[in-house]
Amino acid sequence: MPEKKVKVETLVLTGKQVRSLLHMEDVLVAVEEAFRQKGLGQVQMPPKTYLFFPEQDGDLRTMPSYVPEAQVAAVKIVNVHPQNAKYGLRTVMGTLLLVDPRTGEPMAFMDATHITAMRTGAAGAIAAKYLARPDPKVVGVIGAGSQARTQVLGLVTQYGGFEELRIYDLFAERSEALAKELAAEYKLEIQRVRAVPTPEECVRGADIVATVTPSRNPIIKDEWVSEGTHFNCIGADAPGKEEMDPRILKRARLVIDDWEQASHSGEINVPLSSGELVKEDVDAEIGEVVAGLKPGRSSPSEITVFCSTGLAVQDCLTAKLVYEAAMEMGVGKRIDIID
Numbered sequence: 001m002p003e004k005k006v007k008v009e010t011l012v013l014t015g016k017q018v019r020s021l022l023h024m025e026d027v028l029v030a031v032e033e034a035f036r037q038k039g040l041g042q043v044q045m046p047p048k049t050y051l052f053f054p055e056q057d058g059d060l061r062t063m064p065s066y067v068p069e070a071q072v073a074a075v076k077i078v079n080v081h082p083q084n085a086k087y088g089l090r091t092v093m094g095t096l097l098l099v100d101p102r103t104g105e106p107m108a109f110m111d112a113t114h115i116t117a118m119r120t121g122a123a124g125a126i127a128a129k130y131l132a133r134p135d136p137k138v139v140g141v142i143g144a145g146s147q148a149r150t151q152v153l154g155l156v157t158q159y160g161g162f163e164e165l166r167i168y169d170l171f172a173e174r175s176e177a178l179a180k181e182l183a184a185e186y187k188l189e190i191q192r193v194r195a196v197p198t199p200e201e202c203v204r205g206a207d208i209v210a211t212v213t214p215s216r217n218p219i220i221k222d223e224w225v226s227e228g229t230h231f232n233c234i235g236a237d238a239p240g241k242e243e244m245d246p247r248i249l250k251r252a253r254l255v256i257d258d259w260e261q262a263s264h265s266g267e268i269n270v271p272l273s274s275g276e277l278v279k280e281d282v283d284a285e286i287g288e289v290v291a292g293l294k295p296g297r298s299s300p301s302e303i304t305v306f307c308s309t310g311l312a313v314q315d316c317l318t319a320k321l322v323y324e325a326a327m328e329m330g331v332g333k334r335i336d337i338i339d
Contacts (some may be wrong), residue, residue: 015111039287065312121150136207161189
């Protein structure tokens with residue numbers, strides 16, 4: 001007698017539903033745990049793979065991961081198409097399949113666009129927790145896109161607030177609009193929010209600077225950087241992209257999220273290719289720091305740089321948060337995809 005088939009239902013969640021279920025306080029915990037698990041070598045996470053669409057100035061990435069301790073696996077598919085802004089489309093869109101590793105059944109299929117934004121914002125905040133000075137007062141953000149919002153959200157959630165937030169974008173109207181928006185949103189947490197006319201004004205004297213642009217040429221110059229500044233380099237996420245003068249990376253405590261990904265497509269990829277940096281210039285992976293295997297900031301005057309390419313395990317544990325909240329609250333639609 002053939003065994004009786006068990007019904008397999010997959011939870012389907014829209015972007016709107018994901019946004020309603022995900023909160024930065026929880027994402028910070030999930031991302032910190034993802035870093036720790038990777039630092040301890042307790043995850044499976046092949047480097048992300050790329051398809052490039054040069055005619056459209058875009059790419060598509062696949063990001064698989066497995067976290068045994070959490071008993072969950074995931075595969076995210078995400079695009080980056082900077083030109084989409086011209087057509088009123090998101091420049092980054094993603095979907096994610098959450099899988100039960102015990103059976104291989106698809107637990108959930110969900111919009112991962114907000115997951116990507118939130119876990120990236122959380123990654124910057126967790127990196128700052130270990131690498132920035134403990135009492136930052138001034139934050140600078142270079143780039144006024146959607147990721148600028150979640151970088152600020154992550155940092156405000158982590159630290160509670162700041163004296164000043166500076167925003168610079170190549171297009172002044174964007175930085176001015178974002179400054180106005182964030183001033184209203186964080187009127188209790190940030191004393192002063194202002195758009196600044198140059199990247200130099202954004203960087204000089206700042207305690208934390210987040211770079212969130214698609215630039216292929218360095219924006220931040222070495223001579224602008226004060227002692228004690230921490231940088232979250234978020235924008236460089238594909239070969240050829242860079243936002244920082246390599247001289248800054250050379251003299252800073254340099255921490256990455258993953259060697260294979262960072263050397264291929266992170267902030268260090270261009271200076272590595274040109275010989276301005278070598279592998280030995282990288283001090284640690286952030287997971288090693290979070291896990292206590294390597295030190296974080298060593299002095300108030302130290303310049304620190306975190307190069308983020310985005311880890312699939314961050315998506316995996318963040319998506320698990322979404323799934324558990326959805327199941328508890330009865331959100332989403334269950335579909336027999338496998339029959």
